[in-house]
Amino acid sequence: MSDFKLGLEYAKQLDAADDLSHYRKQFHIPTDTNGKELIYLCGNSLGLQPKSTKAYLDQELEDWANLGVEGHTHAQNPWMPYHEFLTEATAKIVGAKPIEVVTMNSLTANLHFMMASFYKPTKERYKILIESDAFPSDKYAVESQLRHHGYDDKEGLILWKPRPNEELLRYEDLEDILKAHGQEIALIMIGGVNYYTGQFFDFKRISTLGHQYGCKVGFDCAHGAGNVDLDLHNSGADFAIWCTYKYLNSGPGNLSGCFVHERHAYDKNLNRFTGWWSHNKDTRFNMRQEFDVLPGAEGWQMSNPPILAMAAIRASLDIFNEVGMEKLIAKSKKLTGYFEFLLKQLGEDVVRIITPQNPDERGCQLSIQVLDADKTVFNKLTDTGVISDWREPDVIRCAPVPLYNSFEDVYHMVEKLKMILND
Template sequence: MSNYKPGLDYAKEQDTLDELASYRQQFHIPKDKNGKELIYLCGNSLGLQPKSTKTYINQELEDWANLGVDGHTHGKNPWLGYHEFLTESTAKLVGAKPIEVVTMNSLTANLHFMMASFYKPTKERNKILIESDAFPSDKYAVESQLRHHGYDDKEGLILWTPREGEELLRYEDLESLLETHGKEIALVMIGGVNYYTGQFFDFKRITTLGHKHGCMVGFDCAHGAGNVNLDLHNSGADFAVWCTYKYMNSGPGSLSGCFVHERHAHNKDLNRFTGWWSHNKATRFNMRHEFDVLPGAEGWQLSNPPILSMAAIKASLDLFSEVGFDKLLKKSKKLTGYFEYLLKALGEDTIRIITPEHPNERGCQLSIQVLKADKTLHTKLTEAGVVSDWREPDVIRCAPAPLYNSFTDVYLMVEKMKTILN
């Protein structure tokens, strides 16, 4: 959409026309010391709390208080299979089949569990390809996997790097890397939406390319889940992981999600770390049986689920299901497009957006370089009531999340930036 208009009246009109505007009232919006709502554009780091979350968690606290251990079987939401309450809605959100997803562990832990199964180095094929500016935890994880298997963590990494003077990655360069090094690469592991630039990668293109050269392919979707159309099943990726505390609004440090493509669902020979929750449900409590792995992504579980965290995830997923992700994506593209329009009106001599322009190549995040500015600009924005985040050396990341952000939020943020710059 290119027919945006300047002025506060237009922003307010768009909020009036927005069929999802009422969902903002279902979230706690942080306020300043005078009780005025802050402009919260930091859902890429931590999503806001749905007002229903407390009710969902309190239900489990009540069942624990009143039932004790019997909450596992007789609670309103029996704990024994609580993770299954999340499966259907999670699968829809990430574009997967129910057998392909599970909620468990933390993000980097899940990445390690996936690499235990899908990074299978040999003498000839042992390298890992990642983007050069991968999220640090991803880089540390793959380096440690290389060391664990006895390889040098610098020589074993192949980096997909932007061209000089550019921030975004080009697929032609990935193709060249795989043509040159494909026979040495065991795993391609890419951050699905780059945390710094906001570039959303073409999963199917990358997966097809990696598989063509005999590599396993996985994605860290921390900045993608609940933000973009991941379409994981159709991408053909071998695995993916994501956190739920960013765009999925499940609370700080909440559990991670995991995807394993259904073609691996019944392969009991895959190397994996196991625990009693990956064992056949029918005989799990017989205790003395030999291990019998569950099919699908559930077969990578280790432990019984942490219920309070899952209750917070359920609260958020129920909101997503009620709204419908297609409607959220439609609003997200319009809202971020409007944000881009306002920022560009500041002039190319002032700001530069390094996130891709095409709406299908980004989510709601825009990464803004303000020319000749340093972190003091971000500090002043914060003091003016804008919650965003700063990434060295010179980028302010802002993410208008369609579930709770408004067109007025975006307008006021740009006006505050304009005032500070002037």
């Protein structure tokens, strides 16, 4: 946006006019040794803790203490169906129908479960396409799937690469790859928002293109859930996964989410790994029934849910449900646009933003290259009280999160960076 202004007073005016500014008080903001709040711009790695989380956890601890096993049916929030308490809010956040989502397992485990169903290699069609700078865990996972099925993990992997001297991926190049290799590709698996550049991909365009060539299409939305408008149902993707501990603020290493498109909901012949929690709820505890898979994403569950972990997720989801993604995304675009405006004042010969300039092609993260600098700049920035994120070889990732970051946060971060560069 070109109508932003310079100066601290303007940042304060933006905060005063922000309808969501009061939500910051609902989160624990880390402080330095003197008790001063740090500038926390690292929600793309770990979201901050909602102050309500403790009460949600305490409720389950109290019910466990007082009820023991009876808590499965008699807890204030009965444990047996507890994962269902997360479904509606999760579906709204990722743009899905309730039947299409479930919360379970960890992120890379869920990727493997999805590939067990949607990566079905044949002699002619066995290759997997990913972006060349995919998040390492995704790359390791798909390589291991190739090896598991007896294929060479280098020959069977096709990389969607940026052009020389560019960081962002072009759809024309993806189209060219599919024209040349589409009949060999069994699965397209893309990080929905690239962890390094912050590029937010067009899910519908990729899904439509992949399906034209007979490929299955999935997305890792770890950097997208709670950050951008994923619109998973309308994208047509076969599956998606995401974590809950980044923008969804559920706590370190917490559970993952899964999306399986509604068109697969009643396909009982679709190969999958199963367990008793994917069995028909009405007969699950008869214990000796032949397996009868649940419809929808719930049919990919294996085990009964970890209640304490889910309680922390529920605390955060209730905030999201109250605010709504539409308002969050609107503030996010303004907050990150203001951040971009301030960084550009430093000069493009000093700072380069590799994240797309189009707000619809990114989330809140900006990936910043300080030209002719190394990690010492990041270390100095940390010493001034800015919590951001370094990624080799030369990128500082900063994510002003609309739920708890302020325009003043962004202003002070850029001022501190300017001070370091002028030192």
